[in-house]
Amino acid sequence: MxxxxxxxxxxxxxxxxxxxxxxxxxxxxxxxxxxxxxxxxxxxxxxxxxxxxxxxxxxxxxxxxxxxxxxxxxxxxxxxxxxxxxxxxxxxxxxxxxxxxxxxxxxxxxxxxxxxxxxxxxxxxxxxxxxxxxxxxxxxxxxxxxxxxxxxxxxxxxxxxxxxxxxxxxxxxxxxxxxxxxxxxxxxxxxxxxxxxxxxxxxxxxxxxxxxxxxxxxxxxxxxxxxxxxxxxxxxxxxxxxxxxxxxxxxxxxxxxxxxxGRFHGDLIETYGIDKKTKHIIVSHSSIAEEIEVTVDILKEKGYDVGLLRLRVLRPFPDEEIREACKGAETIHFIERAPSYGYKGVIAIDTMAALYEGDNHPKPFHHIEGLSGMDVTAEYVADLIEKDLASLKR
Amino acid sequence: MVTTKEILSSPEPILPGHAACAGCSSSLGLRYALKALGENVIMTIPACCTSVWQGPYPKSAITVPVLNIAFAAAASSASGVSAALEAKGKTDTTVLAWAGDGGSVDIGLATISGAAERNDNMIYVTYSNESYSNTGVQKSGATPPGARTTTTPFGRIGSPKNIALIMWTHHLPYVATACTSYPRDFIGKLRKAQQMKGFKFIYLLAPCAVGWRFPAEKTIEVGKLAVETGAHILWEAVDGDIELSPLSKKYRDPAKRKPLEEYLKYQGRYKGISKELVEAYQKYIDYQWSIITSLADIKK
CATH class of the missing domain: 3.40.50.970 (Thiamin diphosphate (ThDP)-binding fold, Pyr/PP domains)
Structure with missing residues (x-):
């Protein structure tokens, strides 16, 4: 043609x-x-x-x-x-x-x-x-x-x-x-x-x-x-x-x-402050994830071993990349806008399924935030993560 | 006007072995349409009988490129084809949207109306078997008064939409009605439309042996009776000016029309239908004639 x-x-x-x-x-x-x-x-x-x-x-x-x-x-x-x-x-x-x-x-x-x-x-x-x-x-x-x-x-x-x-x-x-x-x-x-x-x-x-x-x-x-x-x-x-x-x-x-x-926003995922041993990983998406980069800074300052995994591409789903990033994770915290009614957040569902196929199964915490554009601030998310982690010690 | 010899001797655009029912007039209609328009044609076909009878993958009975598309999207996808051809400078290709009555007068109405209002460059043919024949003959917005369908088991109450007149109100370069029993008239109208730029609309009555319950060999005869009884009026409007087609002209005089009963007697869908509903059909037909003849008196 x-x-x-x-x-x-x-x-x-x-x-x-x-x-x-x-x-x-x-x-x-x-x-x-x-x-x-x-x-x-x-x-x-x-x-x-x-x-x-x-x-x-x-x-x-x-x-x-x-x-x-x-x-x-x-x-x-x-x-x-x-x-x-x-x-x-x-x-x-x-x-x-x-x-x-x-x-x-x-x-x-x-x-x-x-x-x-x-x-x-x-x-x-x-x-x-x-x-x-x-x-x-x-x-x-x-x-x-x-x-x-x-x-x-x-x-x-x-x-x-x-x-x-x-x-x-x-x-x-x-x-x-x-x-x-x-x-x-x-x-x-x-x-x-x-x-x-x-x-x-x-x-x-x-x-x-x-x-x-x-x-x-x-x-x-x-x-x-x-x-x-x-x-x-x-x-x-x-x-x-x-x-x-x-x-x-x-x-x-x-x-x-x-x-x-000279510009790179991640490919399938973008990570912030994550190495293979990071214990606490926040998983998020869209503009909330950029705000959560500040959350990571706040929590690291406080001594938490925390990082951010931003899901940049939902389909095709980056399952291997997620497993790799979460290799050393003990907890995983979902901050996402989209619920699947009757179950959990859309991203959490897919991410947990991906992790199930790997060897490491971090404990999940689920948060649906920012519905109807409600402001999700870095400090607010930091507070959520701290509470998640505090609940483990009880 | 095209000669019968020319129709018969031109290349066959529909290949043998297609899956249409015996006596199907929509396959006849497309045969005539592609004979009229030639080989430089791109078609869009929504869900309708033609989406089935074209035959299953990896074969096809249709010799021009076809984009099969969802029920309501014949016109919108044809708009896209047309825009892409224009973008690529291939302006000699004819875009033909070929849809049934359900896909046109009901679920696709907004879509056709939009493409017509934009005057997107295509020929849109509604081939009407006056029902959802493909799904087993349910009532559509084109089903005439009294007709029995599987969703109007005692006869359709109320009146159909006159899609050709609806399209006429869109100020189009060309609107016409036709019938598969009169190929020379239909081909002439298609060729006229092909010479024009913009949105051209043809409503093609296509009697359905299965849906209307008449013997398969009566397809042509039933279509002729639709015109001879005045039930289907053949007309065209070039740039808005409505004119009765020669085949329908004499039926302007009700006395010259055959009785409606002649048309209905072949059709099982009218068997046992109440006198009141048949009278309602006759009233509807008479009113349609009043509308068309009155509009024909208006000139731009």
């Missing part, structure tokens, strides 16, 4: 620069610099800022994408599927109910092996109405096959959108990605973001040239017609293997990104 050399324009990035922008705008800048060809999106608080910025880029001629202003999130995902299946690099952004409304087609994109990238602003689900941070919206799609990144700051959002294309479009992977950031805490908070030049991004991220399939009248294929169980199993097995392979691809891409641009 041929892909046009006329890539969409992306103006205004001739040199590397630093801009003070929100998480929403960081995702929009990254989509522009990725030379996305088709955008389809629908407004929802708090991800609207991203698509507004994309609209501004497109309508001012700075971004050469076709922007389909769809009538629902379901249609946003439908359009991304159609465009991606026709060989285009695609982008959208949504949040909360928007993501759930498109859920059917998020699964479809994944099972059709279409490497679209979406900027997800993690927001609570109603009822009652809440527009603030919580990660159940995307974590509820944990099993869809989508690669899921949870960013801790605005810079990481920008960098991860670019890396997500590189990972998802790798022919060893071919899966869509959700690049997640916390509502308001990142989506609406401006911070300095370093950006490479367009030429450097182009060199890092070449055009999308799908090798698995493309809708092309010169080479007609029927995609996703009825499959009997033996073929079906083979397709799903391929997805299982590809998503497992994605772990190494993510590591390679993050290492490459670090080499090129």
């Amino acid at each position: 041929t892909v046009s050399n006329n890539r969409p324009v992306s103006l205004g990035h001739e040199k590397p620069m630093t801009l003070i922008i929100s998480g929403n705008h960081a995702a929009a800048y990254a989509a522009k610099m990725a030379r996305v060809e088709v955008v389809a999106a629908y407004p929802i608080t708090p991800s609207t800022g991203c698509i507004e910025k994309v609209s501004e880029f497109v309508d001012s001629g700075k971004m050469g994408a076709k922007y389909i202003k769809v009538e629902s999130e379901h249609s946003a995902a439908g359009a991304l599927i159609g465009a991606s299946a026709t060989g285009a690099r695609t982008f959208s952004s949504t949040s909360s109910h928007g993501l759930l409304y498109m859920a059917e087609l998020v699964w479809w994109a994944a099972l059709a092996r279409l490497p679209t990238v979406m900027s997800i602003v993690n927001r609570e689900l109603a009822p009652a109405w809440s527009i603030w941070a919580q990660t159940q919206d995307s974590m509820g799609l944990r099993d869809s096959g989508c690669i899921q990144y949870y960013c801790k700051n605005v810079q990481e959002v920008f960098d991860t959108v670019l890396m997500a294309y590189k990972v998802g479009e790798n022919e060893q992977v071919y899966m869509p990605s959700l690049v997640c950031q916390d509502a308001f805490i990142l989506s609406h908070t401006s911070a300095p973001v370093d950006m490479p030049s367009q030429a450097e991004v182009d060199d890092f991220l070449p055009p999308y040239t799908p090798k698995h399939f493309i809708l092309d009248p010169k080479h007609p294929v029927t995609h996703s017609n009825l499959s009997y169980p033996s073929h079906f199993r083979e397709k799903r097995q391929n997805i299982m293997e590809s998503t497992h392979r994605a772990k190494q691809i993510i590591k390679d891409v993050c290492a490459d990104y670090k080499k090129r641009f």
Whole structure:
């Protein structure tokens, strides 16, 4: 198949620069610099800022994408599927109910092996109405096959959108990605973001040239017609293997990104203050994890042997990496936003299952914190950990 | 207008061995559609009879590229295909969204409406067997008054949505109705639509032998009777101006229409249906004629 050399324009990035922008705008800048060809999106608080910025880029001629202003999130995902299946690099952004409304087609994109990238602003689900941070919206799609990144700051959002294309479009992977950031805490908070030049991004991220399939009248294929169980199993097995392979691809891409641009946010996980003997490990995610870096400093100051494991990628799940980081741990403390009603926190469930397959089984402590964007401070978490540890002595 | 000879001698776009029921008119309809549009076509197909009769992986009876997609997403995925083609400068490819009546008038209505309002470049064909035939013939928003389905066992009460008129209100470059019993009319309409840019909509009546309970060999005859009794009105609107198609023109005069009974007598779905419901159907038909003929008098 041929892909046009006329890539969409992306103006205004001739040199590397630093801009003070929100998480929403960081995702929009990254989509522009990725030379996305088709955008389809629908407004929802708090991800609207991203698509507004994309609209501004497109309508001012700075971004050469076709922007389909769809009538629902379901249609946003439908359009991304159609465009991606026709060989285009695609982008959208949504949040909360928007993501759930498109859920059917998020699964479809994944099972059709279409490497679209979406900027997800993690927001609570109603009822009652809440527009603030919580990660159940995307974590509820944990099993869809989508690669899921949870960013801790605005810079990481920008960098991860670019890396997500590189990972998802790798022919060893071919899966869509959700690049997640916390509502308001990142989506609406401006911070300095370093950006490479367009030429450097182009060199890092070449055009999308799908090798698995493309809708092309010169080479007609029927995609996703009825499959009997033996073929079906083979397709799903391929997805299982590809998503497992994605772990190494993510590591390679993050290492490459670090080499090129000097920035590294961890790959599958990021650790802070952990060595192989660390006794007490806090496991967290998203922007809370950045706050907990301060918690670790506070507790170390007080003499605790404590460290932080930030889950940066929820799927594929970094089980080996977690076992390695928790080798010497006696206790493990989950600080997470997303509960699985009727059981425990989503991250705790997966992490404990990973540890069960290893030799060391630290005692778990569970904390669901920061629901509806409630502030989780470093001191508050330090207090929780101290109480956890004090309870052991009783 | 296309000749019968041309239809018969053009390459067959639907391969033998597909899985459609005997007497299926949706497979006939797609055969005509692809004969009309040629080989440079990309299709999207949501859940519908065609998603089954195209045949199971790793084979396919359809010779143009097909993206099978979820029930409500025929139009939205076609919008994506269309945008990607535009992004890549491949503007000579025709995008064909091919959906059943349930996927169009019910679950997909918002999606079609959105694509139409944006005037996204595609031809959208609703092939209507007036029910959810694929799932075993349940009532859809296109089921006519009195018709028996598995969810209206004593006959459908109420009136169907007129999806073609709903689409007409979207200010589209082209809207038309057609019937699989009249391939020359249908092909002519498709070719007209293909020459236009933007969202083109065709409502194709596709009689269903299984769902309507008539003998498989009567498919063409039943479709003709739908037009001859006035139950299905053939019209088109170029840039909004509604005009009766030549085949339906003479039925503007109710006296020239065959009695509705002629159409219903072949259909098991109307067997034993109350007189009141059949009268309701006749009233519905007469009202549709009033609407269409009145609208046909309005010119831009």
